[in-house]
Amino acid sequence: MTDARPPRLLFVCLGNICRSPTAEGVMRALAKRDGVVLELDSAGTGAWHIGEPPDRRMQAAARAAGYDFSDLRARQAVAEDFDRFDLILAMDEENVAALERLRPAGNDTPVRLMLSHGTSGRREVPDPYYDGGFDAVLRMIEEAAEGLLAQLRKER
Ligand code: 4NP
Numbered sequence: 001m002t003d004a005r006p007p008r009l010l011f012v013c014l015g016n017i018c019r020s021p022t023a024e025g026v027m028r029a030l031a032k033r034d035g036v037v038l039e040l041d042s043a044g045t046g047a048w049h050i051g052e053p054p055d056r057r058m059q060a061a062a063r064a065a066g067y068d069f070s071d072l073r074a075r076q077a078v079a080e081d082f083d084r085f086d087l088i089l090a091m092d093e094e095n096v097a098a099l100e101r102l103r104p105a106g107n108d109t110p111v112r113l114m115l116s117h118g119t120s121g122r123r124e125v126p127d128p129y130y131d132g133g134f135d136a137v138l139r140m141i142e143e144a145a146e147g148l149l150a151q152l153r154k155e156r
Pocket residue numbers: 013014015016017018019020044048049127128129
C-alpha cells in the first residue's frame with residue numbers, strides 16, 4: 001500500500017468513559033512506542049457522559065499499568081464519523097448494532113469488534129461500568145491493540 005495518509009481509527013463503546021477511551025489511549029501508547037503514525041479517536045453510542053474524562057476506576061487501572069488517559073473527553077458517535085474514519089472498532093455487539101443505525105446510506109466503512117484482533121477467542125469487551133473488572137478490560141484491550149497494530153503495519 002502506498003497511501004501516505006495515516007490510517008484513521010475510531011474506537012466505540014456505550015459511554016466513552018471506560019472501554020473505548022482505554023482502546024484509544026492504549027493504541028496511542030503502542031503507536032508511539034513503535035513510531036507508527038495513526039489518527040485516533042473514541043466515541044460512545046450514548047450521550048450520558050459527553051464532556052467527561054474517563055471513569056476514575058478505569059483511569060486508576062490504566063495508571064497502574066503506566067498509561068495516562070486523563071486528557072481524553074467523552075463524545076457521542078455521529079453519522080459523520082463514518083466518513084471521517086477508515087475503520088471503526090466496537091467493543092461489543094450492542095455497539096455494532098447502534099453504529100449500524102447511524103451509518104449513512106452508501107457508506108462502506110468497516111465496523112469490526114475490537115477483540116477480533118486479539119487471540120483470546122473472546123468476542124466482546126465486557127462493560128465494566130456496573131460490574132467492575134477494569135484490570136481485565138485493560139488487559140484484553142492491550143492484547144487486541146497489539147494485534148491491530150501488527151495488522152496495520154503489515155497492510156502498509
Ligand atoms: P463504557 O462503559 O461503555 O465502556 O464507557 C459505560 C459507561 C457508562 C455507562 C455504561 C457503560 N452508563 O450507563 O452510564
